[in-house]
Amino acid sequence: MSERPRHSPLYALTKTRLLEFIRQPEALFWVFGFPIVMSIVLGYAFRDRPPDPVPVGVVEGQGSAGLVASLGKPGTIRPIVFPSAAAGSEALRIGKVALLVEANPELVYRYDPTRPDARIARLEADDAIERSRGRADVAKAREQLVREKGSRYIDFLLPGLLGLNLMSTGLWGIGFSIVDARMKKTLKLMTATPMRRSEYLLSHMLSRFFFLILETGVILAFGLVAFGVPVRGSFGLLALLAAVGGATFAGLGLICAARTQTLEGANGLMNLVAIPMWLVSGTFFSAERFPGALQPAIRALPLTALNDALRAVMLEGKGLVTLGGPLAVLAVWGVGCFAVALKIFRWQ
Secondary structure (H helix, E strand, O other): OOOOOOOOHHHHHHHHHHHHHHOOHHHHHHHHHHHHHHHHHHHHHOOOOOOOOEEEEEEOOOOHHHHHHHHHOOOOEEEEEEOOHHHHHHHHHOOOOOEEEEEOOOEEEEOOOOOHHHHHHHHHHHHHHHHHOOOOOOOOOOOOOOOOOOOOHHHHHHHHHHHHHHHHHHHHHHHHHHHHHHHOOHHHHHOOOOOOHHHHHHHHHHHHHHHHHHHHHHHHHHHHHHHOOOOOOOHHHHHHHHHHHHHHHHHHHHHHHOOOOOHHHHHHHHHHHHHHHHHHOOOOOOHHHOOHHHHHHHHOOHHHHHHHHHHHHHHHOOOHHHHHHHHHHHHHHHHHHHHHHHHHOOOO
16 A cells, blocks of 8 residues: 655645755845845935936027026036037937027027926026026915925835836746756656646745745835835735735746747747836836826736735835725736646646
């Protein structure tokens, strides 16, 4: 009579996946180190400090000295003098200046209206010049400067980096592991075991859950200590979002690796899935920048739903009841991807 196995195949496979991951230093770096490096670089670049003076070109000629003095007085503009209109236009074309001013003899502003910094430079320059010529403000205003944590770029960025990291871990961490096993013929050997396909695929997903909470905690702790990024909502809810988001992207990783025979092929498929979401899902800038006609498709993407939910909890303190929409999007993607992967998966 054969001895009954001490543990189920799912337990043994999940444990094996965990040990494989721990023994890969490069995988540990991409899961834990890379988001911190990105936070340091981008957080430093967009740290709390006044905006740099806007570079504004001035064409040398009659009245140019007065223009330079007027533009430099507020401290928000950095005037640059050019010997000719052609030289100034070239600097404007290559982005060296945001605005070109010429007194000929009337004021002429040259700028690209599609550039936000150019439009701001136009307003700043016009205000500085008009003030220097004696313009008086009709309505007096009193300024109250607000520097509230939660409105900075690093506060917007960190939840996006967290969502991006969960996506990358699910796609590349699982996809490469399965394809590598297929290339080494170890998947073919598993067909002789009593293990089911569902147990093998679930073991990859479950092995990532151990690291999801850990990597989420590391990134959040770093953001809190280094930049004071607020977490106004529940840490338990953040853990739930990390688990659901991680499972969703693990399902996408399983689909990419279900039949792929080479690492190059898997990498191409995963880039095809990931890069559009990198660009449109609100990781580095708001997804609302894209046209309204695209918004329904963008909101249906799993990374958009995860980023929106993470920001709602961290920055707005929202609760579980208000996150039904994003969680539903993630659940549909996760369950659907696992079902498709289970259907199309091949051992060899």
